[in-house]
Amino acid sequence: MTSLSRLRAANRRTVAAALADGPLSRADVARLTGLSRTTVSSLVGDLIESGLVSETSARGRPHKGGGGRPSVLLRLSVPVGHVAGVDIGHGHVRVAVADRAGSIVGEQVAPVAVDTRGTEAFDVAARMVGETQATTGVGALAAVGMCVPGPLDRTSSRVSNRIMPGWRGLDPADELGRRLGLPVVADNDANLGALAELGHGAGRAAGPAADLVYVKLASGLGAGIVLGGRLHRGSSGNAGEIGHVQVGEDGAVCRCGNRGCLETLVAAPRLVELLRPAYDEGLDVAQVLELDAAGDAGVRRVLSDAGRAVGRALADLATSLNPELVVLGGSLGRAASLVDAVRASIDRYAQPDTAAALQVLPGELGERAEVVGAVSLALTRASQT
Secondary structure, eight states, rough: OOHHHHHHHHHHHHHHHTTTSSOOOOHHHHHOOOOOHHHHHHHHHHHHHSSSSSEOOOOOOOOSOOOSOEEEEEEEEOOOSEEEEEEOOOOOEEEEOOOTTSOOOEEEEOOOOOOOOHHHHHHHHHHHHHHHHHTTOOOOOOEEEEESSSSSSSSTOBBTTTTTTGGGGHHHHHHHHHHHHHEEEEEEHHHHHHEEEEEEEETTOOOTTEEEEEEEESHHHHHHETTTTTOOOOOOOOOOOOEEEEEHHHHHHBBOOOOOOOOHHSSSSHHHHHHGGGSTOOOHHHHHHHHTTTOHHHHHHHHHHHHHHHHHHHHHHHHHHOOSSEEEEEETTTTTHHHHHHHHHHHSSSHHHHTTTEEEEEOGGGGGGHHHHHHHHHHHHHOOO
16 A cells, blocks of 8 residues: 555544544534645545445434535435454453444453463454344444554554563464454554544544654553654554663663663552551552542552653653644543643643643543443444445
8 A cells, every 4th residue: 555545544434433423514524634625635536435334414413415405414325234342451351242333232341360361362353242242132343443552653653572571472363363253353452542532532622633742651651642643653662661761770660671660660560668657558549549538648659650650751842743632541540630740741841832722631541441442442443334
């Protein structure tokens, strides 16, 4: 595929994403996507010919031509069938089955020690997909999207052995695809969280052509970067790995092999560990969030320190990319003290005009963001077949 054809395919996806929330005129599509009206008209022609988009009158009836200049809107055509999204996290597998409009009809989650038991994680995921199909009465699936908890190398399609030692030599999409006998496409958790929040969560108001950074703060720390409505993965697939920004040359050794990475200071297990001496030995992330909401001074201090550190790294990223929105997700993304501290740090360290134009919001999808993003990835794959 040439660079021109790749650009055209990406623009078709941008137009389709603009129509995901409801019918629009061609002029509205051009305004929301930033594409020229001529380009939109050409892309819409392709989408109508392929059956993915149809024309309708403002009153909702199919447009059949005729005299006058009726108000014509574009809407996505919903194909028959279903897809599945699979979210493989560091400690769980979550599966959702959705119709071709993206509405989830069945979902389940199970605890799995994923990092050291890669083969078992794929076995569990395949079984759960089958069980969810059976309980919802869904027939054959058109495609499966999968979220993995680490960066995928764009050449080998594998996750780093340092970060996921139990996945050595495994191609995630191929492993699950062989078990299911279906086309599977995979991406990392932060990228799919970004995709989900852009289309279905906190980023919806920014529009489908938004510049957005989604930050997942959980057992690790990573970011998904959306530029002009498209995921930016980088040359090798490592774009957005802010958890591995070095903040101290003589710091703790990180799972990536470097020292002093930001993740070693602010990941959820590290923050819980810091707090345990002053609280119950059984303290967990859920309790930390409850204590933060209740105004506990000790918890708020630790979360604020973490938020300032994350915000410092995001300030440099924001100054370089000038996004309009930062969305904080993962298990810690809704901690008010952390969100406020990220905002304050960006205001202090980013270029002033960049900081003023930037919103910082907690994610709306919570722990389901990644599986929603995996469903979106599956829908994209299914539309290409």
